[in-house]
Amino acid sequence: MPKSSVFSSKALHGFKQFVRSEASRFLALALFLVAVFYIIPICISVYMSFTPLRNWNIDRYAGIFVGLENYYRFFYLLANDPSVKSVFLTTAVFVALTLAVNVLGGLSLAIATFFVNERAAGGLQLLWLLPRMTPIAVYSLIWYYFFHPSSIGTINGILYKLGLISKPIDIGQGIIPWGAWAIIVFVNGLVGVSYGMIVFTSAINNIPKELVIAARVDGASNWDITRKILVPMLRWHILYVTTWQLLSLLTTYDHLFLLVKWGLVNRDYGTTWSLYIYNTAFLTGLQDQGLAAAAGVILVIVSSILGFITLKLMGFDKLIKPPRGDL
Amino acid sequence: MVSVKLVNVTKVFRGGVVGVKDINLVIEHGEFMALLGPSGSGKSTTLYLIAGIYKPTRGRIFFGDKDVTKLPPRERNVGLVFQNWALYPHMKVFDNIAFPLRLRKIPESEIRKRVVSVARMLRIDGLLDRYPWQLSGGQQQRVAMARALAKEPDVLLLDEPMSNLDAVLRISVRAELKRLQRELGITTIYVTHDQAEALAMADRIALINEGSIVQIGTPSEVYGKPRTVFVGGFLGNPPMNFLEATVGYVEDKPILVIGNNKLRVPDHYEELVRKLGLNQVIVGIRPEDMGIMDKPVPYRTIRAQVYAVEPMGRETIVVAEVDGSQVKIVTSKSIVLREDQDIHLYPSFEKIVLFDPKTEKALEVLYEEEKLE
Numbered sequence: 001m002p003k004s005s006v007f008s009s010k011a012l013h014g015f016k017q018f019v020r021s022e023a024s025r026f027l028a029l030a031l032f033l034v035a036v037f038y039i040i041p042i043c044i045s046v047y048m049s050f051t052p053l054r055n056w057n058i059d060r061y062a063g064i065f066v067g068l069e070n071y072y073r074f075f076y077l078l079a080n081d082p083s084v085k086s087v088f089l090t091t092a093v094f095v096a097l098t099l100a101v102n103v104l105g106g107l108s109l110a111i112a113t114f115f116v117n118e119r120a121a122g123g124l125q126l127l128w129l130l131p132r133m134t135p136i137a138v139y140s141l142i143w144y145y146f147f148h149p150s151s152i153g154t155i156n157g158i159l160y161k162l163g164l165i166s167k168p169i170d171i172g173q174g175i176i177p178w179g180a181w182a183i184i185v186f187v188n189g190l191v192g193v194s195y196g197m198i199v200f201t202s203a204i205n206n207i208p209k210e211l212v213i214a215a216r217v218d219g220a221s222n223w224d225i226t227r228k229i230l231v232p233m234l235r236w237h238i239l240y241v242t243t244w245q246l247l248s249l250l251t252t253y254d255h256l257f258l259l260v261k262w263g264l265v266n267r268d269y270g271t272t273w274s275l276y277i278y279n280t281a282f283l284t285g286l287q288d289q290g291l292a293a294a295a296g297v298i299l300v301i302v303s304s305i306l307g308f309i310t311l312k313l314m315g316f317d318k319l320i321k322p323p324r325g326d327l
Numbered sequence: 328m329v330s331v332k333l334v335n336v337t338k339v340f341r342g343g344v345v346g347v348k349d350i351n352l353v354i355e356h357g358e359f360m361a362l363l364g365p366s367g368s369g370k371s372t373t374l375y376l377i378a379g380i381y382k383p384t385r386g387r388i389f390f391g392d393k394d395v396t397k398l399p400p401r402e403r404n405v406g407l408v409f410q411n412w413a414l415y416p417h418m419k420v421f422d423n424i425a426f427p428l429r430l431r432k433i434p435e436s437e438i439r440k441r442v443v444s445v446a447r448m449l450r451i452d453g454l455l456d457r458y459p460w461q462l463s464g465g466q467q468q469r470v471a472m473a474r475a476l477a478k479e480p481d482v483l484l485l486d487e488p489m490s491n492l493d494a495v496l497r498i499s500v501r502a503e504l505k506r507l508q509r510e511l512g513i514t515t516i517y518v519t520h521d522q523a524e525a526l527a528m529a530d531r532i533a534l535i536n537e538g539s540i541v542q543i544g545t546p547s548e549v550y551g552k553p554r555t556v557f558v559g560g561f562l563g564n565p566p567m568n569f570l571e572a573t574v575g576y577v578e579d580k581p582i583l584v585i586g587n588n589k590l591r592v593p594d595h596y597e598e599l600v601r602k603l604g605l606n607q608v609i610v611g612i613r614p615e616d617m618g619i620m621d622k623p624v625p626y627r628t629i630r631a632q633v634y635a636v637e638p639m640g641r642e643t644i645v646v647a648e649v650d651g652s653q654v655k656i657v658t659s660k661s662i663v664l665r666e667d668q669d670i671h672l673y674p675s676f677e678k679i680v681l682f683d684p685k686t687e688k689a690l691e692v693l694y695e696e697e698k699l700e
Contacts, residue, residue: 208411208413210409210410210411210413211413211415213375213380213407213409213413214407214409214413214474215415215426216380216399216400216401217378217379217380217400217401217405217406217407218401218426218427218430218474218478219400219401219427219430219431220401220430224430228415228426229415232417233416233417235417
């Protein structure tokens with residue numbers, strides 16, 4: 001294998017050079033932290049997915065190698081266990097809808113505040129930051145009471161007072177699956193909107209105001225300006241926010257965990273992939289870390305592919321400008 | 328094509344900042360009017376009021392006989408070119424120029440024809456497939472002009488369109504723009520802080536300072552007969568020289584006393600100085616309206632010391648000190664002068680302008696105003 005040995009000696013040489021360079025000294029601490037908190041846990045997870053580890057009985061199980069057994073079990077459950085199936089259906093619906101709410105909501109808010117006067121805009125934006133600033137438990141509790149399936153629940157209270165319903169409706173448990181999905185999309189959507197809003201607002205503020213004035217003088221309405229000037233110029237930011245939110249939605253589970261635990265939403269249709277991993281590793285009667293690790297590894301692979309596809313779909317490579325012409 | 332008329336236009340911004348106050352201005356059909364003033368003087372505000380981007384707090388704006396005060400920008404049919412050109416970076420040159428036409432829902436074949444013809448006129452027809460960032464500054468400026476002209480506007484508004492160009496390019500574009508405006512015969516309002524640009528291109532210049540119009544006139548009028556100290560000091564490079572003088576009388580004839588120098592009052596001011604009864608005046612003399620002599624002439628020359636000599640090639644600027652204040656003299660002759668050498672300045676008396684130090688207005692202006700009251 002002459003080719004590969006040449007390659008590896010080259011790589012080794014490059015590595016040695018890097019270690020000797022000043023850059024390595026400069027980056028040492030950062031690299032160390034990345035290794036300890038990021039790379040090593042990933043390696044451990046991948047390793048765990050090849051062992052029958054359960055109930056954190058490391059002495060007994062961590063040394064046993066079972067090959068692809070956990071991955072096989074994962075796909076078997078996915079194909080046959082209705083509650084695991086519903087988890088993946090929920091993940092797909094949750095991510096798609098919440099992503100749409102996050103990106104389109106943030107974009108609409110940023111553009112809407114661009115067209116109204118600044119003072120009102122500031123107040124409006126602060127309002128949308130509140131979910132982000134509220135502790136997760138408090139925030140979840142607010143919506144818990146909002147959707148509570150009794151007369152103390154805000155929605156039920158209002159509907160009852162208005163005479164629209166005669167007895168409280170249990171949205172999260174009674175209307176399956178869309179009631180549960182509506183609640184988790186709503187709650188997470190509100191949290192995520194502020195992120196896009198901030199990115200888009202600052203991006204819009206960086207668009208020279210002459211562009212908008214010029215368009216207005218040329219006869220463009222607010223809608224024309226939005227469609228033909230603002231959105232095309234926010235292309236990169238939309239791409240960034242979409243990718244970022246997609247990846248964070250695939251791995252988020254904090255709000256969902258509380259909503260499911262408190263029984264506000266149906267367990268099967270309120271649990272997403274990442275919450276399923278958490279539950280499998282830490283919560284169910286038989287804590288199956290091997291299976292959870294395998295599910296986690298597959299989630300990382302799927303996230304990477306989806307992230308790559310979003311970047312491709314939205315033309316990341318086209319955003320890199322060709323060199324300036326001969327002028 | 329139309330004339331533009333501003334009647335008592337005042338703009339007060341939120342927070343009470345006064346942009347412009349009581350502007351009265353008529354721009355004739357086909358005229359090239361420059362709005363000239365230092366930054367923050369309100370010239371761009373005036374332009375944006377005409378474009379309809381700002382609504383006046385008080386006053387009315389007319390295009391021809393039509394009152395456009397309340398009309399939004401798109402119903403005024405104006406073409407606007409910005410200092411930074413405001414080209415849409417995500418659109419090719421063609422689409423940039425076609426943008427206003429597409430908003431009007433003109434058929435695509437007609438758009439194509441108009442874009443190509445205006446691009447040919449501005450000699451950018453070879454660049455239609457490029458993006459703005461692939462163009463040089465001069466080319467971008469042409470694209471911005473093309474975009475403004477493609478919609479065949481009634482009024483062309485230019486907001487310092489050349490200040491982002493380098494000095495050499497600016498001078499060549501200057502002539503081209505003037506020629507283009509003449510050929511199209513389009514009513515044009517040109518905002519600039521560069522007095523040379525205004526003098527070179529405009530049919531008339533409106534000088535704006537602190538939100539008010541100070542003087543309106545042809546380039547030679549505003550240059551030769553400044554109505555205030557501000558106008559004299561703003562126009563010309565180097566600008567007008569100002570010397571403080573006391574008015575004295577010799578044999579019942581008024582004379583100007585500048586330090587130890589006695590100077591006769593120019594004929595056209597004798598009467599005015601007497602009538603207004605001023606004790607102090609400011610003498611304004613353009614640098615090119617002074618000669619340099621070795622010997623004094625009674626009542627005709629001012630004694631001065633050479634401070635510095637700046638040879639500029641075609642002309643020489645002599646900086647001299649008169650009674651503690653500096654004056655500049657532009658002379659075409661290549662004269663040999665030492666620093667601190669005594670010289671005698673011989674002004675062209677018919678070109679002198681006298682100002683009242685209190686109001687900073689030229690005496691004839693002051694007299695007219697007093698007569699009106």
